Amino acid sequence: MEQRLATSLIMTVNEKKFIESALLSDIRVDGRRPFDYRTLTITFGSEDGSSEVQLGQTQVIGFVTSQLVQPYIDRPNEGSFAIYTEFSPMADPSFETGRPTEFAIELGRIVDRGLRESRAIDTESLCVIAGKLVWSIRIDLHIIDNGGNLVDAANIAALAALSTFRRPECTFGGEDGQQLIIHPPDVMEPLPLIIHHFPIAVTFGFIGKENIVVIDPTHYEESVIGGSMTATLNTNGDICAIQKAGGDGVPQSVIMQCLRIASVKAADITTKIKNAVESYNTQRSLRKIKRHDPSPVVICGDHDDDVAKHHMERLNLGSDESNDMEIGRKLNENDKMDKRHSIAKGSGGGPASWDPYSRGVDADALRASLGSRVATPPAIYKEESRQVKPNETKSSKQSSLHEVTKIELETSQPKSLKDAVKPKHKRRNKSTSNAFAH
Amino acid sequence: MEVKHSSSSPSSFIDQLVVPGDVILDLSSMSNQTIKLGGGLRQDGDSISVMKAGQLRFTKPNKYWVESSHKRYVPSAGDNVLGVVVDTKPENFLVDIKGPALAFLPVLAFEGGTRRNIPKFEVGTLLYVRVVNANTGMNPELSCMDANGKAGEYGVLKEGYMFESSTGLSRTLLSSPPCPVLEALGKKLSFEIAVGINGRFWVNASQPSTVILVGNAIQKSESLSVVQQKIYLEKLLKSIQ
Numbered sequence: 001m002e003q004r005l006a007t008s009l010i011m012t013v014n015e016k017k018f019i020e021s022a023l024l025s026d027i028r029v030d031g032r033r034p035f036d037y038r039t040l041t042i043t044f045g046s047e048d049g050s051s052e053v054q055l056g057q058t059q060v061i062g063f064v065t066s067q068l069v070q071p072y073i074d075r076p077n078e079g080s081f082a083i084y085t086e087f088s089p090m091a092d093p094s095f096e097t098g099r100p101t102e103f104a105i106e107l108g109r110i111v112d113r114g115l116r117e118s119r120a121i122d123t124e125s126l127c128v129i130a131g132k133l134v135w136s137i138r139i140d141l142h143i144i145d146n147g148g149n150l151v152d153a154a155n156i157a158a159l160a161a162l163s164t165f166r167r168p169e170c171t172f173g174g175e176d177g178q179q180l181i182i183h184p185p186d187v188m189e190p191l192p193l194i195i196h197h198f199p200i201a202v203t204f205g206f207i208g209k210e211n212i213v214v215i216d217p218t219h220y221e222e223s224v225i226g227g228s229m230t231a232t233l234n235t236n237g238d239i240c241a242i243q244k245a246g247g248d249g250v251p252q253s254v255i256m257q258c259l260r261i262a263s264v265k266a267a268d269i270t271t272k273i274k275n276a277v278e279s280y281n282t283q284r285s286l287r288k289i290k291r292h293d294p295s296p297v298v299i300c301g302d303h304d305d306d307v308a309k310h311h312m313e314r315l316n317l318g319s320d321e322s323n324d325m326e327i328g329r330k331l332n333e334n335d336k337m338d339k340r341h342s343i344a345k346g347s348g349g350g351p352a353s354w355d356p357y358s359r360g361v362d363a364d365a366l367r368a369s370l371g372s373r374v375a376t377p378p379a380i381y382k383e384e385s386r387q388v389k390p391n392e393t394k395s396s397k398q399s400s401l402h403e404v405t406k407i408e409l410e411t412s413q414p415k416s417l418k419d420a421v422k423p424k425h426k427r428r429n430k431s432t433s434n435a436f437a438h
Numbered sequence: 439m440e441v442k443h444s445s446s447s448p449s450s451f452i453d454q455l456v457v458p459g460d461v462i463l464d465l466s467s468m469s470n471q472t473i474k475l476g477g478g479l480r481q482d483g484d485s486i487s488v489m490k491a492g493q494l495r496f497t498k499p500n501k502y503w504v505e506s507s508h509k510r511y512v513p514s515a516g517d518n519v520l521g522v523v524v525d526t527k528p529e530n531f532l533v534d535i536k537g538p539a540l541a542f543l544p545v546l547a548f549e550g551g552t553r554r555n556i557p558k559f560e561v562g563t564l565l566y567v568r569v570v571n572a573n574t575g576m577n578p579e580l581s582c583m584d585a586n587g588k589a590g591e592y593g594v595l596k597e598g599y600m601f602e603s604s605t606g607l608s609r610t611l612l613s614s615p616p617c618p619v620l621e622a623l624g625k626k627l628s629f630e631i632a633v634g635i636n637g638r639f640w641v642n643a644s645q646p647s648t649v650i651l652v653g654n655a656i657q658k659s660e661s662l663s664v665v666q667q668k669i670y671l672e673k674l675l676k677s678i679q
Contacts, residue, residue, distance in 0.1 A: 010534050012600055013562040014597060014598055014640070016562070017597070018649070022646035027646060
């Protein structure tokens with residue numbers, strides 16, 4: 001009993017009276033006017049489909065994930081989505097872990113209804129094989145801090161997370177063309193969801209005997225409101241859903257007034273979300289470009305011999321140089337061959353053999369790096385390298401040789417990340433050539 | 439009974455930030471001295487170490503304690519706090535003072551309190567009270583009388599609004615000379631304020647707008663430096679004229 005008293009929000013009589021009396025002179029405790037929204041901040045996590053929304057003191061994190069599932073029988077060609085809410089006890093002492101409370105369910109339902117009934121998410125585009133496989137979208141909403149008006153904050157968090165979420169691209173392939181291939185994000189650019197419009201929830205509270213209307217109530221105001229209404233609208237002014245909670249009745253004229261105000265606020269919030277998403281997307285693409293930028297990497301040893309080898313092979317085969325996949329495949333073959341040799345030889349030490357860039361090497365970058373380095377014709381160069389190899393069998397000599405070549409290389413050109421992983425081939429080549437030498 | 443600062447160096451720690459684990463005093467080098475330890479300090483054999491992060495304070499002749507700012511309040515005897523009545527029992531009122539446990543306010547702990555004239559407080563009544571007893575493992579005990587049995591300033595606070603703050607902000611509001619924010623606000627506006635060391639302050643004025651302005655100005659001032667406070671208040675007070 002005592003414990004329960006200590007965990008619930010304790011409002012003094014003074015505060016309850018003051019909130020009402022201050023509203024009579026058109027002012028609220030945090031200095032806002034009755035129809036002012038609190039400051040809204042939307043930030044995004046490092047991963048796609050995660051958002052963090054701050055509405056005054058209120059803080060909500062949204063996270064979107066996807067999964068391939070069997071569709072519902074009555075809708076064989078539509079994907080699905082579901083909303084899960086998590087009320088952390090950290091957010092408010094009255095929140096407890098375990099079974100979701102009435103309010104937690106209500107919050108999930110309001111957000112869900114706004115998205116579902118207005119068909120904001122194009123579920124048909126989530127279909128992979130009609131009747132067999134569709135994408136199921138899961139939206140997790142974590143309440144981090146309760147400063148009042150969780151519904152609006154959670155709704156914005158869900159929309160922001162959905163608009164940055166990308167599901168993996170999947171195609172059919174395999175021998176019979178019936179095998180489903182889910183491409184990892186580094187192979188094929190993941191696809192964003194199709195969101196037709198943003199249904200924005202705007203909550204009003206009705207306080208006191210006069211039913212004074214306030215927008216975006218704080219949790220202090222929430223404990224004195226007689227009733228509340230959440231209207232879900234989009235920028236076009238279409239009403240997607242309305243939720244009226246609490247006992248107090250509201251006249252029709254007030255509802256119409258609320259809806260007019262809500263449509264203005266919905267437009268404001270939509271632009272805020274869109275701006276935030278846009279800046280996230282720009283940063284995202286910038287981050288991508290950065291990965292291909294030439295970055296100064298410490299490189300060990302003579303690797304242009306290896307590059308030359310690839311280059312030569314490519315020339316010999318006379319393949320289309322712009323075809324990345326072709327080169328990637330060839331490199332793979334080369335890789336495999338090298339591996340076989342290295343296993344036979346049992347090469348020891350050195351950098352790990354993990355190499356994510358062996359496939360899908362950018363042809364242009366390869367050509368550019370070759371242009372400056374391979375002065376001698378490839379065939380002759382290869383001969384030279386063969387001749388040099390036997391001398392390298394002793395490790396002490398080898399290291400000194402590495403030193404020399406390293407200095408030479410560093411003066412030549414800034415290295416790219418792909419160059420950094422090349423030495424593996426080199427090492428293996430060396431071991432193979434050593435095998436020939438012996 | 440002055441502490442010798444020669445051997446150990448407590449003076450170097452005084453008014454400095456300390457963190458848990460810091461050893462601030464070595465008792466072996468200062469025999470025949472009595473020192474009094476306040477919150478956040480602990481004796482480990484011959485050394486006095488810190489238990490919570492904050493600023494180490496010292497007053498002559500021999501008191502040491504650690505001062506820090508929290509959202510929660512740890513009751514200690516003699517503090518003046520703002521409490522909210524959450525329940526009424528035959529012997530006690532249960533009062534929330536932001537502590538780990540509810541505090542007891544005996545129904546007779548009022549000036550001239552007898553069985554006949556027990557005050558009636560509804561749930562949610564705001565009180566300005568004094569902590570009489572605060573022992574670990576027991577609910578703290580409150581009183582609405584000062585040490586002489588007089589009501590003094592203690593009792594029910596009517597009207598107004600209670601704002602939440604950190605314990606650090608409460609302490610600066612209570613400091614003397616008065617904190618610059620209160621001084622600046624007091625020059626332009628007339629209002630009543632009651633500050634509880636437990637991180638609550640109550641403001642009352644004739645106009646609700648004054649209450650809101652004062653309360654928010656004080657809350658905002660916590661994160662500002664002295665110069666910033668001055669600029670902020672100047673701007674604020676100009677805007678209301």
